[in-house]
Amino acid sequence: MKLLGALLLATLLTGAAAPWPDEPSRTCFFQMLSGVDSLFCRGDLEVIYPELGDVGCSYIPKCHQYRQRISREWGSPRVRYPQADKNKKYVLMLVDPDVPSRANPKNRFWRHWLVTDIPGANLRTGDVKGHVLTDYVRPTPPPLSGYHRYQLLLHEQPAHEAITLSPEERVSLGSWAMESFVKQFRLGSPVASTQFLTKYHQD
Template sequence: MPCVPLLGLPLPSPVCDSMETITTATSNLQALPRSCSPIPRTQRGRMKLLGAVLLAVGLLSTAAWGEQHPWPDDPSQTCFFRMLSSLDSEFCRGDLEMIYPELGGVGCTYIPKCHQYRQRISREWGSPRVRYPQAEKNKKYVLMLVDPDAPSRANPKNRFWRHWLVTDIPGADLKSGDIKGHVLTDYVRPTPPPRSGYHRYQLRLYEQPAHEAIALSPEERISLGAWEMENFVEQFRLGSPVASTQFLTKYYED
Protein backbone atom coordinates (compact mmCIF):
# COMPACT_ATOMS: atom_id res chain seq x y z
CA MET A 1 0.00 0.00 0.00
CA PRO A 2 1.24 3.53 -0.69
CA CYS A 3 2.39 5.85 2.15
CA VAL A 4 -0.80 7.77 3.11
CA PRO A 5 -0.74 10.63 5.68
CA LEU A 6 -3.76 12.12 7.41
CA LEU A 7 -4.99 13.99 4.33
CA GLY A 8 -5.30 10.70 2.41
CA LEU A 9 -2.93 11.62 -0.46
CA PRO A 10 0.08 9.45 -1.50
CA LEU A 11 3.51 10.98 -0.81
CA PRO A 12 6.87 10.37 -2.53
CA SER A 13 9.39 8.15 -0.76
CA PRO A 14 11.70 10.86 0.74
CA VAL A 15 8.81 12.81 2.21
CA CYS A 16 7.21 9.65 3.52
CA ASP A 17 10.47 8.62 5.15
CA SER A 18 10.98 11.99 6.86
CA MET A 19 7.44 11.75 8.23
CA GLU A 20 8.37 8.38 9.74
CA THR A 21 11.41 10.02 11.35
CA ILE A 22 9.28 12.71 13.00
CA THR A 23 6.85 10.05 14.19
CA THR A 24 9.71 8.08 15.71
CA ALA A 25 11.08 11.19 17.47
CA THR A 26 7.70 11.73 19.12
CA SER A 27 7.30 8.30 20.64
CA ASN A 28 3.80 8.95 21.90
CA LEU A 29 2.48 8.90 18.31
CA GLN A 30 1.76 5.80 16.25
CA ALA A 31 3.95 5.17 13.22
CA LEU A 32 2.27 6.00 9.95
CA PRO A 33 1.51 3.08 7.58
CA ARG A 34 3.97 2.96 4.71
CA SER A 35 5.39 0.77 1.96
CA CYS A 36 7.76 3.29 0.44
CA SER A 37 10.46 2.14 -1.96
CA PRO A 38 13.86 1.78 -0.34
CA ILE A 39 16.40 4.58 -0.62
CA PRO A 40 20.15 4.53 0.02
CA ARG A 41 21.28 4.28 3.66
CA THR A 42 23.22 7.60 3.46
CA GLN A 43 20.22 9.50 2.14
CA ARG A 44 17.97 7.91 4.79
CA GLY A 45 20.37 9.10 7.51
CA ARG A 46 20.36 12.64 6.15
CA MET A 47 16.58 12.72 5.92
CA LYS A 48 16.24 11.47 9.51
CA LEU A 49 18.66 14.13 10.75
CA LEU A 50 16.79 16.83 8.84
CA GLY A 51 13.44 15.68 10.24
CA ALA A 52 14.75 15.71 13.81
CA VAL A 53 16.16 19.23 13.38
CA LEU A 54 12.89 20.53 11.95
CA LEU A 55 10.95 18.94 14.79
CA ALA A 56 13.22 20.51 17.42
CA VAL A 57 12.97 23.95 15.81
CA GLY A 58 9.18 23.66 15.68
CA LEU A 59 8.93 22.73 19.36
CA LEU A 60 11.22 25.57 20.43
CA SER A 61 9.26 28.07 18.35
CA THR A 62 6.00 26.92 19.93
CA ALA A 63 7.40 27.30 23.44
CA ALA A 64 8.73 30.80 22.71
CA TRP A 65 5.38 31.83 21.23
CA GLY A 66 3.55 30.82 24.40
CA GLU A 67 5.86 32.75 26.71
CA GLN A 68 6.41 35.96 24.74
CA HIS A 69 3.71 36.91 22.28
CA PRO A 70 5.16 39.49 19.84
CA TRP A 71 1.78 41.17 19.28
CA PRO A 72 0.22 42.05 22.68
CA ASP A 73 -2.75 43.62 20.91
CA ASP A 74 -3.65 40.49 18.99
CA PRO A 75 -7.46 40.37 19.24
CA SER A 76 -7.25 36.61 19.72
CA GLN A 77 -5.69 37.15 23.16
CA THR A 78 -8.32 36.67 25.86
CA CYS A 79 -8.95 39.77 27.98
CA PHE A 80 -11.12 39.46 31.07
CA PHE A 81 -13.21 42.29 32.52
CA ARG A 82 -13.74 42.00 36.24
CA MET A 83 -16.85 43.50 37.82
CA LEU A 84 -16.53 45.75 40.85
CA SER A 85 -16.81 44.41 44.37
CA SER A 86 -20.19 44.62 46.07
CA LEU A 87 -19.26 47.80 47.97
CA ASP A 88 -18.12 49.74 44.89
CA SER A 89 -20.86 48.33 42.68
CA GLU A 90 -23.51 49.95 44.89
CA PHE A 91 -22.55 53.29 43.36
CA CYS A 92 -23.80 52.13 39.94
CA ARG A 93 -27.46 53.11 39.77
CA GLY A 94 -30.00 54.06 37.14
CA ASP A 95 -28.63 52.34 34.01
CA LEU A 96 -26.25 55.18 33.14
CA GLU A 97 -24.04 53.99 30.26
CA MET A 98 -20.40 55.02 29.91
CA ILE A 99 -18.82 53.77 26.68
CA TYR A 100 -15.34 54.25 25.25
CA PRO A 101 -15.65 53.44 21.54
CA GLU A 102 -12.30 51.61 21.53
CA LEU A 103 -13.17 49.52 24.59
CA GLY A 104 -16.93 49.35 25.09
CA GLY A 105 -19.00 49.88 28.22
CA VAL A 106 -16.90 50.38 31.37
CA GLY A 107 -19.66 50.92 33.93
CA CYS A 108 -19.08 49.03 37.18
CA THR A 109 -15.83 47.36 35.97
CA TYR A 110 -12.08 47.37 36.55
CA ILE A 111 -10.15 48.53 33.49
CA PRO A 112 -7.95 45.53 32.56
CA LYS A 113 -4.24 45.89 31.85
CA CYS A 114 -4.29 43.65 28.77
CA HIS A 115 -4.22 45.20 25.29
CA GLN A 116 -2.70 48.30 26.98
CA TYR A 117 -6.21 49.44 27.97
CA ARG A 118 -5.04 51.23 31.12
CA GLN A 119 -2.36 53.08 29.22
CA ARG A 120 -4.70 54.02 26.40
CA ILE A 121 -7.47 55.30 28.64
CA SER A 122 -4.87 57.53 30.36
CA ARG A 123 -2.97 58.73 27.30
CA GLU A 124 -4.89 58.26 24.08
CA TRP A 125 -8.66 58.05 24.24
CA GLY A 126 -10.98 61.01 24.27
CA SER A 127 -14.18 61.44 26.26
CA PRO A 128 -16.54 58.49 26.54
CA ARG A 129 -19.99 58.32 25.06
CA VAL A 130 -22.64 58.77 27.76
CA ARG A 131 -26.17 57.50 27.37
CA TYR A 132 -29.14 57.57 29.72
CA PRO A 133 -32.22 55.94 28.17
CA GLN A 134 -34.51 57.16 30.99
CA ALA A 135 -33.76 60.86 30.36
CA GLU A 136 -36.80 63.10 29.84
CA LYS A 137 -36.69 65.04 26.58
CA ASN A 138 -38.09 68.27 28.05
CA LYS A 139 -35.51 68.45 30.85
CA LYS A 140 -31.85 69.41 31.09
CA TYR A 141 -29.09 67.63 32.97
CA VAL A 142 -25.69 68.19 34.57
CA LEU A 143 -22.94 65.62 34.06
CA MET A 144 -19.70 65.36 36.02
CA LEU A 145 -16.78 62.94 36.14
CA VAL A 146 -14.73 63.05 39.36
CA ASP A 147 -11.98 61.14 41.12
CA PRO A 148 -12.65 60.91 44.88
CA ASP A 149 -9.33 59.10 45.43
CA ALA A 150 -6.79 61.84 44.65
CA PRO A 151 -3.95 61.35 45.25
CA SER A 152 -4.89 57.90 46.64
CA ARG A 153 -7.86 56.14 48.15
CA ALA A 154 -5.98 55.80 51.44
CA ASN A 155 -5.22 59.56 51.55
CA PRO A 156 -7.79 61.45 49.42
CA LYS A 157 -6.71 64.95 50.44
CA ASN A 158 -7.39 66.34 46.93
CA ARG A 159 -10.84 64.85 46.44
CA PHE A 160 -12.85 65.43 44.30
CA TRP A 161 -10.58 65.81 41.29
CA ARG A 162 -12.71 67.21 38.49
CA HIS A 163 -12.26 65.42 35.16
CA TRP A 164 -15.34 66.63 33.27
CA LEU A 165 -18.26 68.98 33.89
CA VAL A 166 -21.05 69.67 31.41
CA THR A 167 -24.33 71.52 32.08
CA ASP A 168 -27.48 72.27 30.06
CA ILE A 169 -27.52 68.83 28.44
CA PRO A 170 -30.87 68.23 26.69
CA GLY A 171 -32.61 65.03 27.72
CA ALA A 172 -32.97 64.04 24.06
CA ASP A 173 -29.18 64.05 23.70
CA LEU A 174 -28.77 61.81 26.72
CA LYS A 175 -31.27 59.32 25.33
CA SER A 176 -29.32 59.06 22.07
CA GLY A 177 -25.87 59.21 23.64
CA ASP A 178 -24.83 62.31 21.70
CA ILE A 179 -23.94 64.78 24.46
CA LYS A 180 -24.23 68.49 23.69
CA GLY A 181 -24.24 71.14 26.39
CA HIS A 182 -22.29 73.89 28.11
CA VAL A 183 -18.81 72.57 28.95
CA LEU A 184 -17.49 74.06 32.19
CA THR A 185 -14.53 71.66 32.40
CA ASP A 186 -13.13 69.93 29.33
CA TYR A 187 -12.66 66.19 29.57
CA VAL A 188 -9.42 65.24 31.35
CA ARG A 189 -8.17 61.66 30.95
CA PRO A 190 -7.91 59.47 34.07
CA THR A 191 -4.25 59.54 35.16
CA PRO A 192 -3.73 57.78 38.50
CA PRO A 193 -0.25 58.45 39.95
CA PRO A 194 2.24 55.56 40.15
CA ARG A 195 1.92 53.27 43.17
CA SER A 196 -1.31 54.95 44.30
CA GLY A 197 -3.52 51.88 43.84
CA TYR A 198 -6.91 51.82 42.19
CA HIS A 199 -8.82 55.08 41.70
CA ARG A 200 -12.58 55.35 41.30
CA TYR A 201 -13.73 57.45 38.36
CA GLN A 202 -17.30 58.38 39.13
CA LEU A 203 -19.78 59.59 36.54
CA ARG A 204 -22.68 61.45 38.14
CA LEU A 205 -25.80 62.70 36.37
CA TYR A 206 -28.08 65.33 37.91
CA GLU A 207 -31.33 66.84 36.81
CA GLN A 208 -30.75 70.55 36.30
CA PRO A 209 -33.29 72.85 37.95
CA ALA A 210 -35.27 74.91 35.45
CA HIS A 211 -33.83 78.35 34.68
CA GLU A 212 -30.78 77.67 36.86
CA ALA A 213 -27.58 79.22 35.47
CA ILE A 214 -24.69 77.06 36.64
CA ALA A 215 -21.10 78.28 36.66
CA LEU A 216 -17.77 77.67 38.34
CA SER A 217 -16.20 80.32 40.53
CA PRO A 218 -12.87 81.88 39.44
CA GLU A 219 -11.10 79.81 42.10
CA GLU A 220 -12.73 76.59 40.87
CA ARG A 221 -11.73 77.31 37.29
CA ILE A 222 -8.08 77.68 38.29
CA SER A 223 -7.75 74.27 39.96
CA LEU A 224 -9.26 70.89 39.12
CA GLY A 225 -8.11 69.23 42.32
CA ALA A 226 -9.57 69.43 45.83
CA TRP A 227 -12.88 70.49 44.31
CA GLU A 228 -15.66 70.93 46.86
CA MET A 229 -18.18 69.02 44.81
CA GLU A 230 -20.75 68.75 47.61
CA ASN A 231 -20.83 72.56 47.98
CA PHE A 232 -21.26 72.94 44.23
CA VAL A 233 -24.17 70.50 44.22
CA GLU A 234 -25.80 72.27 47.16
CA GLN A 235 -25.24 75.76 45.76
CA PHE A 236 -27.11 75.00 42.55
CA ARG A 237 -29.74 72.78 44.16
CA LEU A 238 -28.88 69.71 42.12
CA GLY A 239 -29.96 67.24 44.80
CA SER A 240 -29.01 63.59 44.48
CA PRO A 241 -27.84 62.07 41.18
CA VAL A 242 -30.62 60.60 39.06
CA ALA A 243 -28.08 58.03 37.87
CA SER A 244 -24.43 57.21 38.46
CA THR A 245 -21.75 54.73 37.51
CA GLN A 246 -18.00 54.30 37.91
CA PHE A 247 -14.97 52.33 36.80
CA LEU A 248 -11.69 51.63 38.60
CA THR A 249 -8.22 51.82 37.13
CA LYS A 250 -4.66 52.41 38.26
CA TYR A 251 -1.32 53.50 36.85
CA TYR A 252 -0.74 51.39 33.77
CA GLU A 253 2.72 50.13 34.76
CA ASP A 254 1.73 49.06 38.31
Protein backbone atom coordinates in the same frame (compact mmCIF):
# COMPACT_ATOMS: atom_id res chain seq x y z
CA MET B 1 -9.40 22.33 15.23
CA LYS B 2 -11.21 20.68 18.14
CA LEU B 3 -8.77 22.29 20.56
CA LEU B 4 -9.36 25.73 19.02
CA GLY B 5 -13.10 25.19 19.21
CA ALA B 6 -12.84 24.21 22.87
CA LEU B 7 -10.75 27.32 23.60
CA LEU B 8 -13.28 29.60 21.92
CA LEU B 9 -16.15 27.92 23.75
CA ALA B 10 -14.36 28.31 27.08
CA THR B 11 -13.74 31.96 26.28
CA LEU B 12 -17.43 32.54 25.58
CA LEU B 13 -18.54 30.70 28.70
CA THR B 14 -16.22 32.67 30.97
CA GLY B 15 -17.30 36.02 29.52
CA ALA B 16 -13.79 36.88 28.39
CA ALA B 17 -12.94 38.87 25.30
CA ALA B 18 -11.54 36.81 22.44
CA PRO B 19 -7.75 36.98 22.02
CA TRP B 20 -6.41 39.33 19.36
CA PRO B 21 -4.83 37.72 16.26
CA ASP B 22 -1.34 38.90 17.23
CA GLU B 23 -1.74 37.68 20.81
CA PRO B 24 -3.25 34.20 20.41
CA SER B 25 -2.37 33.03 23.93
CA ARG B 26 -3.76 36.03 25.84
CA THR B 27 -7.32 36.26 27.11
CA CYS B 28 -8.70 39.57 28.36
CA PHE B 29 -11.03 39.36 31.34
CA PHE B 30 -13.39 42.20 32.22
CA GLN B 31 -14.07 42.17 35.95
CA MET B 32 -17.18 43.80 37.34
CA LEU B 33 -17.13 45.79 40.57
CA SER B 34 -18.45 44.16 43.72
CA GLY B 35 -19.31 45.08 47.29
CA VAL B 36 -19.48 48.75 48.23
CA ASP B 37 -18.04 49.87 44.89
CA SER B 38 -20.87 48.22 42.96
CA LEU B 39 -23.50 50.02 45.08
CA PHE B 40 -22.44 53.34 43.55
CA CYS B 41 -23.81 52.19 40.18
CA ARG B 42 -27.45 53.22 39.94
CA GLY B 43 -29.83 54.09 37.13
CA ASP B 44 -28.37 52.36 34.05
CA LEU B 45 -25.92 55.12 33.12
CA GLU B 46 -23.67 53.92 30.29
CA VAL B 47 -20.07 55.10 29.76
CA ILE B 48 -18.83 53.99 26.36
CA TYR B 49 -15.18 54.04 25.25
CA PRO B 50 -13.77 52.78 21.91
CA GLU B 51 -13.18 49.00 21.82
CA LEU B 52 -14.25 48.62 25.46
CA GLY B 53 -17.93 49.47 25.14
CA ASP B 54 -19.74 50.33 28.38
CA VAL B 55 -17.19 50.40 31.22
CA GLY B 56 -19.72 51.29 33.91
CA CYS B 57 -19.28 49.39 37.18
CA SER B 58 -16.12 47.59 36.03
CA TYR B 59 -12.34 47.55 36.21
CA ILE B 60 -10.41 48.70 33.15
CA PRO B 61 -8.27 45.68 32.21
CA LYS B 62 -4.55 46.05 31.59
CA CYS B 63 -4.52 43.77 28.54
CA HIS B 64 -4.29 45.23 25.03
CA GLN B 65 -2.96 48.47 26.60
CA TYR B 66 -6.50 49.49 27.58
CA ARG B 67 -5.34 51.35 30.71
CA GLN B 68 -2.69 53.21 28.76
CA ARG B 69 -5.11 54.07 25.98
CA ILE B 70 -7.83 55.38 28.29
CA SER B 71 -5.17 57.58 29.97
CA ARG B 72 -3.29 58.78 26.90
CA GLU B 73 -5.25 58.28 23.68
CA TRP B 74 -9.01 58.20 23.93
CA GLY B 75 -11.09 61.33 24.25
CA SER B 76 -14.30 61.76 26.20
CA PRO B 77 -16.63 58.76 26.28
CA ARG B 78 -20.18 58.62 25.03
CA VAL B 79 -22.48 58.84 28.03
CA ARG B 80 -25.92 57.38 27.51
CA TYR B 81 -28.94 57.56 29.78
CA PRO B 82 -31.94 55.92 28.07
CA GLN B 83 -34.38 57.15 30.74
CA ALA B 84 -33.59 60.84 30.21
CA ASP B 85 -36.58 63.15 29.89
CA LYS B 86 -36.50 64.84 26.48
CA ASN B 87 -37.99 68.00 27.98
CA LYS B 88 -35.37 68.42 30.70
CA LYS B 89 -31.70 69.32 30.92
CA TYR B 90 -28.99 67.60 32.90
CA VAL B 91 -25.62 68.15 34.55
CA LEU B 92 -22.86 65.57 34.14
CA MET B 93 -19.81 65.33 36.41
CA LEU B 94 -16.77 63.06 36.21
CA VAL B 95 -14.64 63.11 39.36
CA ASP B 96 -11.83 61.17 41.02
CA PRO B 97 -12.36 60.95 44.80
CA ASP B 98 -9.05 59.11 45.31
CA VAL B 99 -6.42 61.85 44.96
CA PRO B 100 -3.60 61.24 45.54
CA SER B 101 -4.75 57.74 46.55
CA ARG B 102 -7.77 55.97 47.93
CA ALA B 103 -5.95 55.46 51.23
CA ASN B 104 -5.12 59.17 51.47
CA PRO B 105 -7.73 61.19 49.52
CA LYS B 106 -6.66 64.59 50.83
CA ASN B 107 -7.24 66.30 47.45
CA ARG B 108 -10.64 64.86 46.64
CA PHE B 109 -12.52 65.55 44.43
CA TRP B 110 -10.49 65.94 41.24
CA ARG B 111 -12.76 67.35 38.54
CA HIS B 112 -12.25 65.56 35.23
CA TRP B 113 -15.32 66.77 33.34
CA LEU B 114 -18.27 69.05 34.03
CA VAL B 115 -21.03 69.73 31.50
CA THR B 116 -24.32 71.53 32.15
CA ASP B 117 -27.44 72.19 30.02
CA ILE B 118 -27.33 68.75 28.36
CA PRO B 119 -30.65 68.11 26.59
CA GLY B 120 -32.35 64.90 27.65
CA ALA B 121 -32.80 63.91 24.01
CA ASN B 122 -29.02 63.93 23.55
CA LEU B 123 -28.43 61.77 26.61
CA ARG B 124 -30.72 59.14 25.21
CA THR B 125 -28.31 58.69 22.30
CA GLY B 126 -25.08 59.19 24.26
CA ASP B 127 -24.27 62.56 22.72
CA VAL B 128 -23.00 64.83 25.52
CA LYS B 129 -23.54 68.33 24.19
CA GLY B 130 -24.09 71.25 26.51
CA HIS B 131 -22.25 74.03 28.29
CA VAL B 132 -18.77 72.71 29.12
CA LEU B 133 -17.52 74.17 32.41
CA THR B 134 -14.55 71.78 32.62
CA ASP B 135 -13.10 70.17 29.51
CA TYR B 136 -12.66 66.42 29.63
CA VAL B 137 -9.42 65.36 31.34
CA ARG B 138 -8.34 61.75 30.78
CA PRO B 139 -8.09 59.43 33.80
CA THR B 140 -4.40 59.49 34.78
CA PRO B 141 -3.75 57.75 38.11
CA PRO B 142 -0.21 58.40 39.41
CA PRO B 143 2.26 55.50 39.59
CA LEU B 144 1.99 53.24 42.65
CA SER B 145 -1.20 54.92 43.87
CA GLY B 146 -3.42 51.87 43.41
CA TYR B 147 -6.84 51.84 41.84
CA HIS B 148 -8.70 55.12 41.44
CA ARG B 149 -12.47 55.39 41.14
CA TYR B 150 -13.68 57.52 38.25
CA GLN B 151 -17.22 58.45 39.18
CA LEU B 152 -19.85 59.81 36.81
CA LEU B 153 -22.85 61.52 38.35
CA LEU B 154 -25.85 62.71 36.36
CA HIS B 155 -28.11 65.34 37.91
CA GLU B 156 -31.35 66.80 36.65
CA GLN B 157 -30.78 70.53 36.18
CA PRO B 158 -33.33 72.84 37.84
CA ALA B 159 -35.25 74.86 35.27
CA HIS B 160 -33.81 78.30 34.51
CA GLU B 161 -30.81 77.66 36.77
CA ALA B 162 -27.58 79.19 35.45
CA ILE B 163 -24.74 77.04 36.74
CA THR B 164 -21.21 78.41 36.92
CA LEU B 165 -17.87 77.77 38.57
CA SER B 166 -16.32 80.38 40.85
CA PRO B 167 -13.00 81.96 39.81
CA GLU B 168 -11.26 79.83 42.45
CA GLU B 169 -12.85 76.64 41.09
CA ARG B 170 -11.82 77.50 37.55
CA VAL B 171 -8.18 77.88 38.59
CA SER B 172 -7.81 74.40 40.06
CA LEU B 173 -9.31 71.01 39.24
CA GLY B 174 -8.22 69.40 42.51
CA SER B 175 -9.75 69.59 45.98
CA TRP B 176 -13.09 70.50 44.43
CA ALA B 177 -15.91 70.94 46.96
CA MET B 178 -18.37 68.95 44.88
CA GLU B 179 -20.95 68.60 47.63
CA SER B 180 -21.04 72.38 48.11
CA PHE B 181 -21.43 72.87 44.36
CA VAL B 182 -24.38 70.46 44.30
CA LYS B 183 -26.02 72.21 47.25
CA GLN B 184 -25.41 75.71 45.87
CA PHE B 185 -27.22 74.99 42.61
CA ARG B 186 -29.93 72.79 44.16
CA LEU B 187 -29.02 69.76 42.07
CA GLY B 188 -30.23 67.24 44.64
CA SER B 189 -29.35 63.56 44.43
CA PRO B 190 -28.09 62.14 41.14
CA VAL B 191 -30.73 60.56 38.91
CA ALA B 192 -28.05 58.07 37.87
CA SER B 193 -24.43 57.32 38.70
CA THR B 194 -21.73 54.84 37.82
CA GLN B 195 -17.98 54.42 38.11
CA PHE B 196 -15.06 52.51 36.68
CA LEU B 197 -11.73 51.72 38.34
CA THR B 198 -8.29 51.89 36.79
CA LYS B 199 -4.68 52.43 37.87
CA TYR B 200 -1.38 53.53 36.37
CA HIS B 201 -0.89 51.48 33.22
CA GLN B 202 2.55 50.13 34.17
CA ASP B 203 1.67 49.07 37.72
